[in-house]
Amino acid sequence: MTTMPKVSLAGSSSRSAGDLKTFMAGVVARNPGEPEFHQAVQEVAESILPFVADNPQYRDTMILDRMTEPDRQISFRVLWQDRDGNVQMNRGYRVQFNGAIGPYKGGIRFHPSVTASVLKFLGFEQTFKNSLTGLPMGGGKGGSNFDPKGKTDAEIMRFCQSFITELYRHIGEDTDVPAGDIGVGAREVSYMFGQYRRITNKWTGVFTGKGLDFGGSLIRKEATGYGAVYFIQNMLVAAGDSMDGKAVCISGSGNVATYAAEKATQLGGTVLTLSDSRGTIYDPNGITPEKLEIVKQIKEVERAPIAVYADRVKGASFHEGSRPWGVACDVAIPCATQNELEAEDAKLLIKNGIKAVGEGANMPSTLEAVHMLQQAGVMFGPAKAVNAGGVGVSGLEQSQNSLRLSWSAEEVEDKLRNIMASIHEQCMMYGQDGQYVNYVKGANIAGFRKVADAMLAQGYI
Numbered sequence: 001m002t003t004m005p006k007v008s009l010a011g012s013s014s015r016s017a018g019d020l021k022t023f024m025a026g027v028v029a030r031n032p033g034e035p036e037f038h039q040a041v042q043e044v045a046e047s048i049l050p051f052v053a054d055n056p057q058y059r060d061t062m063i064l065d066r067m068t069e070p071d072r073q074i075s076f077r078v079l080w081q082d083r084d085g086n087v088q089m090n091r092g093y094r095v096q097f098n099g100a101i102g103p104y105k106g107g108i109r110f111h112p113s114v115t116a117s118v119l120k121f122l123g124f125e126q127t128f129k130n131s132l133t134g135l136p137m138g139g140g141k142g143g144s145n146f147d148p149k150g151k152t153d154a155e156i157m158r159f160c161q162s163f164i165t166e167l168y169r170h171i172g173e174d175t176d177v178p179a180g181d182i183g184v185g186a187r188e189v190s191y192m193f194g195q196y197r198r199i200t201n202k203w204t205g206v207f208t209g210k211g212l213d214f215g216g217s218l219i220r221k222e223a224t225g226y227g228a229v230y231f232i233q234n235m236l237v238a239a240g241d242s243m244d245g246k247a248v249c250i251s252g253s254g255n256v257a258t259y260a261a262e263k264a265t266q267l268g269g270t271v272l273t274l275s276d277s278r279g280t281i282y283d284p285n286g287i288t289p290e291k292l293e294i295v296k297q298i299k300e301v302e303r304a305p306i307a308v309y310a311d312r313v314k315g316a317s318f319h320e321g322s323r324p325w326g327v328a329c330d331v332a333i334p335c336a337t338q339n340e341l342e343a344e345d346a347k348l349l350i351k352n353g354i355k356a357v358g359e360g361a362n363m364p365s366t367l368e369a370v371h372m373l374q375q376a377g378v379m380f381g382p383a384k385a386v387n388a389g390g391v392g393v394s395g396l397e398q399s400q401n402s403l404r405l406s407w408s409a410e411e412v413e414d415k416l417r418n419i420m421a422s423i424h425e426q427c428m429m430y431g432q433d434g435q436y437v438n439y440v441k442g443a444n445i446a447g448f449r450k451v452a453d454a455m456l457a458q459g460y461i
């Protein structure tokens with residue numbers, strides 16, 4: 001039997017096993033000025049460090065420290081021409097966070113708030129999430145501070161083409177397979193895929209979330225929202241309850257929010273809210289399937305603000321600048337962006353008798369809010385488990401592309417349901433704390449083990 005020598009890292013002072021404060025001091029020293037990344041690492045470290053302390057093969061190799069360091073990250077200049085003929089410049093990024101268990105996989109985000117810190121937090125989270133799906137996918141994330149809002153279709157296309165003219169050399173079906181995220185849907189993925197194909201003269205499954213006529217998978221568009229609600233349904237069933245008859249508050253009105261609302265309604269819930277960066281719409285009568293078609297028309301076709309819903313639907317109101325969390329509900333599904341559910345919001349939810357929170361967005365709750373909800377005994381599903389259905393179906397899209405096959409919607413949704421049930425089981429296995437299931441701990445430990453074991457088996461990587 002061989003023994004691994006101990007590893008030390010620049011910026012990591014020696015610490016006793018399980019010492020969160022010293023661990024985080026090392027992370028902050030190595031990654032200054034990256035608050036979102038620090039937050040994501042801390043959320044993981046809080047539950048993993050005690051587990052690592054009990055397992056010498058992880059403790060002595062400092063594997064968690066190693067997992068906080070991306071395999072590589074690149075940033076590049078993106079020049080594009082606007083509608084008036086002016087040259088505009090943005091910054092593009094790809095963080096290839098961890099490739100131990102498969103090709104890098106994760107979305108591309110176009111939003112003015114994109115920074116290296118935001119993409120590192122997303123790539124770190126993605127590594128654990130992809131591990132939980134059971135599919136061979138490493139973690140990555142990319143994007144740009146480009147703001148697609150108000151841009152013409154031609155401007156979007158020129159930006160996507162320019163972005164890929166640099167990024168194409170770093171991605172590939174067996175290397176790194178991007179997809180959509182905030183500000184990047186089928187339109188943007190298709191422009192990027194087209195430019196990749198033009199440059200390389202290859203048709204490969206290098207992107208997921210493509211158009212259905214050229215390799216996209218049925219149910220990919222719906223997968224993140226549907227998967228989130230399947231996960232929440234699993235949590236409720238495990239507690240002897242179900243989604244049926246529940247009042248549901250959802251934030252956001254993009255891809256994840258829309259299809260979370262659709263599935264929650266199909267399972268018997270009543271969706272009361274949606275939102276966007278301008279405010280919240282409240283519909284006390286519930287957003288029925290017919291009204292959800294109005295939402296899709298507003299958001300997917302007209303690309304207009306969700307406030308328009310209140311102009312078109314009798315009884316609905318728009319609340320400028322407010323979040324949905326003050327509306328009394330049984331289930332809350334934050335589906336917009338990071339840190340959109342803070343301590344004050346958690347307090348309101350608890351006061352109004354919330355039963356379950358499932359994170360559809362990535363890291364939508366602050367650490368303080370998570371702790372408050374857990375201490376109040378609320379079922380809390382973390383993003384890396386709850387929203388893993390999107391990347392799960394992306395993995396299925398990769399399989400279909402490799403096989404040169406297309407599966408039916410029923411077949412894909414069946415597999416999605418199984419993936420979400422399996423993630424729920426893994427969380428239960430590692431997260432049971434007496435009567436309470438700590439899904440944060442469960443998801444972190446289950447996701448961590450597979451990646452850590454793969455890294456250790458592959459040597460010093």
Ligand SMILES: NC(=O)C1=CN([C@@H]2O[C@H](COP(=O)(O)OP(=O)(O)OC[C@H]3O[C@@H](n4cnc5c(N)ncnc54)[C@H](OP(=O)(O)O)[C@@H]3O)[C@@H](O)[C@H]2O)C=CC1
Nearest residue numbers: 181182183224252253254255256276277336337361362390
């Ligand atoms: N798409 C996917 O498959 C997956 C997405 N996710 C995560 O889900 C979340 C939503 O992504 P997705 O639905 O794809 O993105 P979309 O771009 O389709 O929608 C984003 C929604 O969030 C709102 N939003 C964005 N930023 C803010 C903000 N600062 N404050 C309030 N509202 C905001 C947007 O409003 P507005 O239009 O006004 O900006 C919009 O309604 C993200 O965290 C993403 O990382 C996770 C897994 C997979």
Ligand SMILES: O=C(O)CCC(=O)C(=O)O
Nearest residue numbers: 105106107179390391394
């Ligand atoms: O489908 C994918 O590859 C990525 C989805 C994603 O970006 C995410 O899970 O946050």
